[in-house]
Amino acid sequence: MSKIALTGIKPTGIPHIGNFLGAIQPALELSKTCEARYFIADYHALNSTKDPEAIRTMTVEIAAAWLACGLDPERTLFYRQSAIPETFELLTILLAFTPKGLMNRAHAYKAMLQNNNEAGRDPDDGVNMGLFTYPVLMAADILLFDTDLVPVGNDQFQHVEMAVDIAQSFNHTYQTDVIKLPQALAHETSKTVVGLDGRKMSKSYGNIIPLFAGEKQLRKLIMKIVTNSQGVEEPKDPDTCSVFSLYKCFANETQIADIRERYLAGGMGWGHAKQELFERMNEVLTPYRKRYEELMENQDYIHQVLKEGAEKARPLAAAKINMLRDIIGMN
Numbered sequence: 001m002s003k004i005a006l007t008g009i010k011p012t013g014i015p016h017i018g019n020f021l022g023a024i025q026p027a028l029e030l031s032k033t034c035e036a037r038y039f040i041a042d043y044h045a046l047n048s049t050k051d052p053e054a055i056r057t058m059t060v061e062i063a064a065a066w067l068a069c070g071l072d073p074e075r076t077l078f079y080r081q082s083a084i085p086e087t088f089e090l091l092t093i094l095l096a097f098t099p100k101g102l103m104n105r106a107h108a109y110k111a112m113l114q115n116n117n118e119a120g121r122d123p124d125d126g127v128n129m130g131l132f133t134y135p136v137l138m139a140a141d142i143l144l145f146d147t148d149l150v151p152v153g154n155d156q157f158q159h160v161e162m163a164v165d166i167a168q169s170f171n172h173t174y175q176t177d178v179i180k181l182p183q184a185l186a187h188e189t190s191k192t193v194v195g196l197d198g199r200k201m202s203k204s205y206g207n208i209i210p211l212f213a214g215e216k217q218l219r220k221l222i223m224k225i226v227t228n229s230q231g232v233e234e235p236k237d238p239d240t241c242s243v244f245s246l247y248k249c250f251a252n253e254t255q256i257a258d259i260r261e262r263y264l265a266g267g268m269g270w271g272h273a274k275q276e277l278f279e280r281m282n283e284v285l286t287p288y289r290k291r292y293e294e295l296m297e298n299q300d301y302i303h304q305v306l307k308e309g310a311e312k313a314r315p316l317a318a319a320k321i322n323m324l325r326d327i328i329g330m331n
């Protein structure tokens, strides 16, 4: 039987190239060999966003983005977390098996405390209970669907380990193995994507290239990539160059070897190298951009897909909750 892969997608605006290469593509690749369950983690967003329109818009955008990138809703269960009320019943169950001390140790929470300390504020300033118990909700997302593998970035590993701890505590208490223990699966790290300033591409550095940037914007951003001040004629080192690093993510072996040679030979200026990168990226990304635009013009379709996904997911969730209710004495 194939393994069950599950991951949560935070509705935080349109993804960038780094998200695409580092998270979306590997997850979609995984969905070809696993039973995949990928959901929009909209209740997680509520902890930080209280603007209903923003939540609605970001949910539709991120769903359209994944569909445009090739998520096949016939193969992959694709749903909104908020459409699966069983998640929140499981959250309540799991809270009773989660030591408060475990939550105190969560990196994300500790980082918030530290920020507050450094700014001279009360340590828990701005920390609501949703943020504090975030790892338990994430555990509920995962454990509800008998997940084997959780494809996530390294920053989420601790959360998956906490889900295992909580599951073990439940299983141990009732001497059962009814809750399956999941395993985090690292995104391929060889593909750390550099941003416009040469650091890792990240929204918080303001150095991103949006995945669906129009041609003009894409070209403009690429022209902004920071390079050194070598002149046209000088031979250039491809391996320390952000332009080349990005080029490698979008080109085939022959194209990469060709550009490498032109770097080393000299005679190619930065403007020219960037133009090559633009053309390559634009060719790869145009079909995705087109599909995204089409989907955004047909939002009823997106809602329909998510609704059907939830309709398929709910019976699985309900069966699991029913088993757990039997065990804990609620039935």
Ligand code: TRP
Pocket (backbone or CB within 6 Å): 006, 007, 008, 009, 010, 041, 044, 137, 138, 141, 142, 150, 151, 152, 156, 159
């Ligand atoms: N916490 C994850 C993130 O910040 C999103 C998420 C929510 C998630 N629930 C999940 C990921 C369950 C994997 C499994 O990216």
